[in-house]
Amino acid sequence: MVKSTVFGYFCLMLMETRLGGVLKKAALLDEGQAWIESITPELQQEYLEKWIKGDQLFNKGIDEDGDVLGTYSYMTQILSGGRKKAGTNYTLLDSGQFYRSIYIKVFRDVMLVDGDFNKMLDKNWWNINNLEESKILGLNDENLEKFIAQVAIGYAEYFRRILGFG
Numbered sequence: 274m275v276k277s278t279v280f281g282y283f284c285l286m287l288m289e290t291r292l293g294g295v296l297k298k299a300a301l302l303d304e305g306q307a308w309i310e311s312i313t314p315e316l317q318q319e320y321l322e323k324w325i326k327g328d329q330l331f332n333k334g335i336d337e338d339g340d341v342l343g344t345y346s347y348m349t350q351i352l353s354g355g356r357k358k359a360g361t362n363y364t365l366l367d368s369g370q371f372y373r374s375i376y377i378k379v380f381r382d383v384m385l386v387d388g389d390f391n392k393m394l395d396k397n398w399w400n401i402n403n404l405e406e407s408k409i410l411g412l413n414d415e416n417l418e419k420f421i422a423q424v425a426i427g428y429a430e431y432f433r434r435i436l437g438f439g
Contacts, residue, residue, distance in 0.1 A: 294437075302432065305382060306381075308428075316424070320386070320412070324419065326372055329416065334364050335362070342404060343404075345359055345361055345363065346359055387410065
C-alpha cells in the first residue's frame with residue numbers, strides 16, 4: 274500500500290514539472306488531425322499533377338503496380354494524325370476530360386483519390402487490358418515513398434506544434 278502511495282505521489286509531482294507539461298500536451302495529440310493537416314493542398318497538388326498525371330500516366334502510361342495501361346495501335350496513330358504513336362503507352366490524356374476530373378478528398382483516416390471513369394468504362398481497350406480504376410490513381414512504389422516522406426514531415430510539424438517545440 275505504501276509503495277503505490279509513493280508511486281502516486283511521484284506521478285503527481287512529475288506532472289508539475291516541465292516533463293509533466295509535455296505529457297499533458299501529448300494527451301492532446303490526435304492522429305486523425307495530424308493526418309488531415311499533413312495532406313496539405315500543396316501535397317495534394319503534387320500527388321495529382323506531378324506523381325499521378327505527370328510521372329505515372331503521361332510520362333510512363335503505368336498504374337500503381339508499374340503495369341502498362343495499354344499501347345496505341347497503328348490505326349490509332351493514323352486516326353490521331355500521328356499525335357499518338359503506335360506502340361507507345363496509353364496516357365489517358367486524350368481530351369483532358371479525365372485528367373480534369375481527378376480529385377482528392379481527405380478524411381480523418383483515409384484519402385480518397387477518384388475521377389470520372391465513365392468515358393472509359395465502356396471502351397473495348399479498357400476491358401481487354403483488365404484496367405482497374407483504383408490502380409490507375411494509386412501511387413507506384415517510388416512515388417508512394419515520396420508521399421510517405423512528405424506526410425511524415427507534416428506529422429512531425431503537427432507534433433512539434435502541439436507539444437510546444439516549434
